[in-house]
Amino acid sequence: MSNLSYANGGNGAWQTFLAQVDRVAPYLSEDLADYVDTLKRPKRALIVDVPIIMDDGSIQHFEGYRVQHNLSRGPGKGGIRYHPDVELNEVMALAAWMTIKTAVLNLPFGGAKGGVRVDPRKLSARELERLTRRFTSEIAHIIGPQKDIPAPDVGTNPNVMGWMMDTYSSGQGYTVTGVVTGKPVHLGGSLGRVKATGRGVYITGCQVAEKLSLNIENAKVSIQGFGNVGSEAANLFYLSNAKIVCIQDHTGTIFNASGIELNALHAYIEQHQGVDGFEGAERIDNEAFWDVETDIIIPAALEGQITVERAHRLKAKMILEGANGPTYPEADDILNERGIMIVPDVICNAGGVTVSYFEWVQDMASYFWSEAEINDRLDKLMVQAVEDVWACAHDNGCTLRTAAYILACERILKARKERGIFPG
Template sequence: MSKTALEVAQEQLAMAAKYMNLEPQIYEMLKEPMRMVTVRIPVRMDDGSVQVFTGFRAQHNTALGPTRGGTRFHPEETADDVKALSLWMTMKNALNEIPNGGGKGGIIVDPDKLSKGELERLCRGYVRAIGPIIGAWKDFPGADIGTSAQTQSWMLDEWEAMNMHHEPGGISGKLMVLGGSEGRPEATSMGCLFATREVARVLGLEMNKLTAVVQGFGKVGWHLAKLYQRDGVKVLAVSDVNGGIYNPEGLDIIDVHDYAERTGTVVGYPKAQAIDNASLLELECGILAPCAVQNVITEENAPRIKAKMIIEGANGPTTPEAEEILIKNGVFIAPDIWANSGGTQVAHFERIQNLHDNRWTEEEVNAKLERIIGKVFKEIYKLHKEQNISMRLACWVRAITKVTEAMKARGWV
């Protein structure tokens, strides 16, 4: 039976706590969110009926500052998933020098089954429900799976209407015209690209001689595959929820995306052969980038993974048991809280621009992102080498140390 995201996150925390000999009270503070809210959202549907949706918002830790994190609209969303993701967000923010704690939200819904009007009413209802606990200096929700710049813009409008003043820094991931940031659509993927370059450098590999397999062809996977191709990497396979496609000679990612836009899936793309998601993970390649959901690399399939490196574009794609096997087999893992931090980092940049009434160019955004990704990598790679610990443990040790310092400074522990 597979572990929940919360079980994986808490196991990662426990491993780091044991290694650090962390005081029990600090572990207790970090293993669960400081605040977890469940809300019920009535929405008037187009046919006149009322459907009630369940939503969540977790605020994991505020020692470093107000919480931040995305909002997921997914039919299988759970409270435990939201808790886990908020914990990971605390670690991601601390690791990547973002002065915020971790937050996360979600609604149990399939957004593809709602009309535009129903989706807008759901977004506005959610903001009304969590309104008392969010804001630019409390907790600022961003975009995630199932949400978009448009949903974030509706949320911002509802938030500002409730508070009767403009506050663009209260919601991130917005449309550009309302204060969104340049570089935001590709931010997570761009961060993954910069992470891949750093890993390739220390492994002595050249990007234009590498092959890649990308699981997931949504916001992160499609942009990452495109960026890899632009960097000279041959992308062998991609997949979405319906299945995957594989061409040993390499895929034309722009052409694949055009096909998926027309048909709704990559499946059936005529210039490649079909492959299922499980088999795709086991293809021989230089780079394996899981960019979909949690727990796809497990104790069961880890022995068959042949990639040189894993770039975790998704949150929590690798279980702790799988990681042990992969490390023994010489696979370099770029952990999620570093590798996919680009989206979080650019959301932070968006807030800075909003608070300063300023606008940065895409080149400025990407240059700042590349500099931070590189700086953090040097620190965690040094820790990984000096203490002979995994890259993930190095990330967690660095992040926990920073959060612990903040909690002690505040007199909490």
């Protein structure tokens, strides 16, 4: 298993979420205490068999999942992940983090997530399409623009969303653009969606850096994961004259104390599909990524990356969680004791779901905004979320993560309480 895989698997991710809920419970108002366990149980979890005919004529079976964690504030929202390590506990955790994330941003959604245990790189384009269409048909009865709206995640992309939309629409007898977000723009997708998560990482990072009196110009930045999120965050920090000193992806880790020239790196990746071998930096051991002296570190790969052992070694002033759940609770404690500021995933990487919300709204109205309008709306919502969380942390004397959970859980549990339980 590569360095960008899970430290303790998906079960560790679910346990991390449960620990986060336990930590926030004492801060919640007394009238919501009876409802806290709502957050510890997914509303609905579906496991499906996904058989497909391979190009050689053989039949292979893959296991798929769709989990709806909480729908108290609106339809489910969350990505579809294709990865060989996908399993139920991981999908449950990712759905739960989406519940928190949409509530922190005050979007009218609940949390959901899905996935198929498969290595998409080992499938042909036709096999990938068959897999997607079969999976969509298996979960079609629980998704929909007012039920649950999937989106891209690790191992999926706009093309996959297009196949999902078409398959669902075929069953309805008409085109339903709002059933998924992250689609190609010409199929009802939104401008700015691909770059939104990385942009959100940058915006929240700049907001918190300003509060810490950390100058972005000439700040040293290290990034784990160089897909849509990591690469866009890198581009924006680079344009702000920060130094990108270390990058790790699935092919290896590269380091240049003077700063990596990103334009040359992007050209190299176009040809070689990874950072390994890039001549503008030296190759270092994957584990050495966590020892690099840096101002800002951005884990933008998979969950479970910052362990207790790595938390002791990190040399950074601020962590921007571009990935979901990259830091274990025990590691959280160590980082906080060491004075390393963590901008938690539930606000830091929420740019993607925010623009997904914009896409959904545009699909419902069949009226589309310019990319400048999208970015302006995104920036305002992200800045407001940081301000809200920062104020909550100050008022309660807690970390930004706990503050984000206080705000989110209050909103979710108030909705649950006011809707009531039927039948009583």
